[in-house]
Structures are given as structure tokens and as C-alpha cells.
Amino acid sequence: MSEPEHHVVVVGAGFGGLELTRALAGAAVRITMIDKRNHHLFQPLLYQVATTSLATSEVAWPIRHLLRRRKDVTTLLGTVTGIDRAGKRVVLEDGGSVPFDTLVLATGARHAYFGHDEWEPFAPGLKTIEDATAIRRRILLAFEQAERETDPARRQALLTLVIVGGGPTGVELAGTIVELAHDTLRGEFRNIDTRQARVVLIEAGDRILANFAPQLSDYARKALERLGVTVELGRPVTQLDAEGVVFGDKRLPARTIIWAAGVAASPAAEWLGT
Template identity: 70%
Template structure:
């Protein structure tokens, strides 16, 4: 009697868009999947800034990973921190010293914010990549108003009501616009000793314009819309110093207690684990089939991978790119198991760029079609609701946005985790 062949062992490190797309794409394949993440939830990162600015609750943009694969008996979920990969023995090492073997490994370990050689700025200028980041930022923003309400010294009060966002990409623009709306439309009726509407919101961008990846017309519209919300847009000025009580950009020193970082990202240390070549952001320069050079059993996707599009430009670090890469890897693994010809080289197809500026303003670039203003805002909202998981979440987020649009009320203004 012939002994049954053990299933092919696929280990996926990272439960984000890329990792989950691989798992989803392998449904029905003769594999045993182990999905590893150091957090127990999948995060819809495009709306993370809305948690940071008290528009949405954490449960509305995050879901337990186990619940997402509960109907997949071939998938084992592990809550663990990966510290390395032994490619010689094909094992993934954990923080506690244990390890797990793989036949095929998929690294979808994401990225963190980068401070361009100034990591000492991080305690004073948190970035936005995780739920913990978002709740930290939310706490800092809300506590700034609370502390200002009790402050009698005008200079210190002014510093508390000054918010600086570094980086004029989509995250920076969205943070700046939403903080301005929070200060000018939501909070004023609730404070007695200060006028929250007098808060100074400054968006600092080292380049010549915000939303550099968008057409000039949409970038200019975003700048005008931010100015209409009361946001000061400081262009062509690089940050040279960040401290607990001030920030310096260009030749200007600004007293502030709240600096938020949206200026750059750096990939996880996955490339170091593999000894693989990287780009300037630490992403693995993958082969055309998304494998790590010299390691055909290791695929790399999402923010961990440096992938070129059809025009030879790096694919952006956004959810659609990670999802497309994850689907491709699943097809490639299934082709290997069937001993079929490998898929053609991966080609990223850009679905379009979207950024919200305020509660009635957004910009959308679909290439040929470019939209701005309120109609773009409605399409932006519909697109994001579509990609949320579950009818309850979609309904909750839609109702929250309608309430904010109609009443300027944000219900997620809870100060948690103490004060920092």
C-alpha cells in the first residue's frame, strides 16, 4: 500500500493584504499553510488615519486573523514574532528560539516609518503603520486640546494647539485635513477656555508640491483645499530637527507639542534574513516571479518587495499592489505543485490613486479620468467601503461617515492607554 504524500508546507509570514491574498489564492490546493503574524488582526491600513483622528474605532478597520480563516482547516494561524530565516535548512526562526520548517516561504512582513537616519526623532514624531500607532496619535491629538484647556500661559497654550505633519503624501494630506476639521468643526462647542478652531495645522513637505505622485492639477487642488480648511502648507522645506517642544524645517523653528510623521517608510528586516539585495528603502529586489534572488523557494510580496511596473517604476506600497502580488504568488505555487509551466513574470496594474482631503473633498487619478471635489469624495468612500470585510463593518463605517458629514461629530474620541 502506497503511503500518502504529506502536503506541501507553505509558511506565510505576515497577515496583511499580501499574505492573506496568498492564503486565499491557495484554497483547494494540496498544501498545509501556516500563517504567522506578531499581531492577531488584519488591518485595513488605508483608513488607519481615521482611527488616529477619532473618526473611526479600531474594530471598524481591523479583524481577527483567526476569524478570517476559520473555515480553512488546512490553515494554521500562529501569533509569534519572526526573527530570522535559515534558507539552508528551510526553517523560520521565532523570537523564543523555536522554529518551523517550510517547503515554500512567503514573506509579507510589511514596513515601518523611516526617519532618514534620525531614529531619535521617533519618540517625538510617531508614524502611522499599526493600530498602536493610531491610538498613540489619537491620544496625543486629543490630549493636546485637553492640556490647552487647563493651560494659563498663552505661549504654552499656543504650542499645544500647534500640530505639525511631516510629509505631503496621501497620509500627510489626509491627516492634516482631518485634524483641521476636527479642530474647527467638531470640538469648538465642547471647550470653554480655548477656541479649538484657532489651532494651527502645518503640513511640511520637502518637495515642491503635495501628492507628488498625482498630476499637477490634482496636487494644486489639494493644496488649495487644505488652505481652505485652514492648513498651512509649507513646501520645499526639509525637517532638520524634531524635539519634544519644537520642530525646525527650513529656516523656521516652530514651538509645538504634536509632530506626526508621514514622510517615508522602511521595509522590515526580511532582506537581512535572506542576505538579499535591496533598494534604498530596504525592500528586497525580487526576481520577475517575485522570488528572492538565489532562493527560488522564497517569495517576497507587499511593502517588503521592490517590484517594477510596466514602465520600470517601483510599484507603490499600497494595498492593491500587495493584493495583486499575493494572488500571483498563489498561482505560481499551484503551478509548481502541478509541475506546470510557471506563470509569466509579474506585472503590476495600477487601479488608480485616491486621497481624501476633507469630509467633502478628495482627489482621484484613474489615469485618463481625473476627479476632484465632492464627487471624488463620494467615490473615494464607496471604494473604501467596498474593500472592507463584512456587511456589519461596511454599514458601521458608512453610517459614521454620514454622521460626520451631516453633524461634524466624531464618536471615536476616546483617550486610552494613558498619557504620552
């Protein structure tokens, strides 16, 4: 039996790409799945990897393994850099290309620093496994460095962890980090009391979880404050560097800053010239 002639190319093996591929099972098409990583990521649980609660293997699964029973699907590891619309080809970073009859772009989102991309080295976002492990390293090293620091002001800066952005990711991170400091790491250090760590959540708007009902936002804020999180509302971050953040008229010394304030679409629209 010959293969179907109609070729569907799906770029991105996230939730959208995999769900579409699942829905096309049994259709008279052949499918090529292209992703720049070899694993599907359950992104909602990344914050638990970043805060030591989960291992990376618990939130990522090989794409080939997920699609192993789909003989109509070919999986390719590659980074897409453009789309040849006239020639109906997907252009890859290594110079190769993949022809298509129907193209599906399911490439997700990336961090947005609202015109301040220079902040990224000091305040990483949380979108990939690499981001999560880098943030986990920063958090744990802050406690290790505080254990050896003798200057009280520098020690407090090391024990101050800031999350910028009060959406779901920021709220989850703040709550989990404060539990890590106050419970998980309690008693493991000799020169510092990890319960003295300060977790600060900064949100430019007048409430966290702005897309939720106001009563749920209020409940979440009170729950975080009961855990020990300091919630700062209504003052956007205007400056950020390796030593801390400025929001409103206040400068807060902090050596660990995590960005959870915004996202932007992938470059897919640029590939299409739209």
C-alpha cells in the first residue's frame, strides 16, 4: 500500500502540535513532526523542577517514544529558521529543507522583557528544561554563598529571592521557593537560618493573577502572605541588574531574580512575513 501523497508538516511538539498529530490519526495524510528539541515538555510543572521538587525526567518525554506507534509520523530534530512560501518548504538551520502540502506552526512562546532584553542575564525566565535547571542552580547557590558570607548586608541580599510577575508562573514559583527555604532546607546549614530568606513577588498591576476572578486573586495573595511571601503590587520594575531591582522608588538588593512577567510569540510570524 503506497503512502498518502498529502504531506502535513507540524513545527513544534508541544501541546498543540502533539494534539493535532493525535487528531489526524487515520487521516489520509503523512505527517512530519519537527522540533528543535528531542523531548516534549510538560511546561506547567517546570516551576517544580526549578525549585527541586521534581527531576527533569518527570516533566519531559522523548518525542519519538510518544509517537512510536504512529507509522504515519516521521519525527525530525531540527531548528526552523524560515518558510519558503512560494516553494512550500520549511527551511532548517543546517541548510536542509522539508517540503509540505499543509503547514502547521505550533511553536509556542518565549520570554518578553518589554524592551529590556539586557535584563535577561540577571533575571532568567522559565520556558525550558535548561531554564529550570539554571534557576534551580541559582537558588541553591544563593544559600551556599550565604552560608559563607560574613557581611550582614551581602548575606541578606543573597537570602533575598525576587520573582518579577504575578501571573500563574510567578505565584507558583514564589510559593514553592518560600516552602523550600522555610521547610525543605531548614536545619541543613550551620551559619544561616534558611527561614530568614525573603521571597518577594513584584507585580506591576494592582493584583496578582489578573486573568482570574478578583476574589481568587485576593485569596492567592493572602495565601502567599501566610506562607511568608512579600507581595508588592502596583509598581513595575524599572531597573534590574546583578545586584538587585528597582520598582517604583524603591531599590531592593537581591542576588537571585526570576522573570515571570511576560511572554512573546515565537518568530513564526516573521518566517511567514505576517
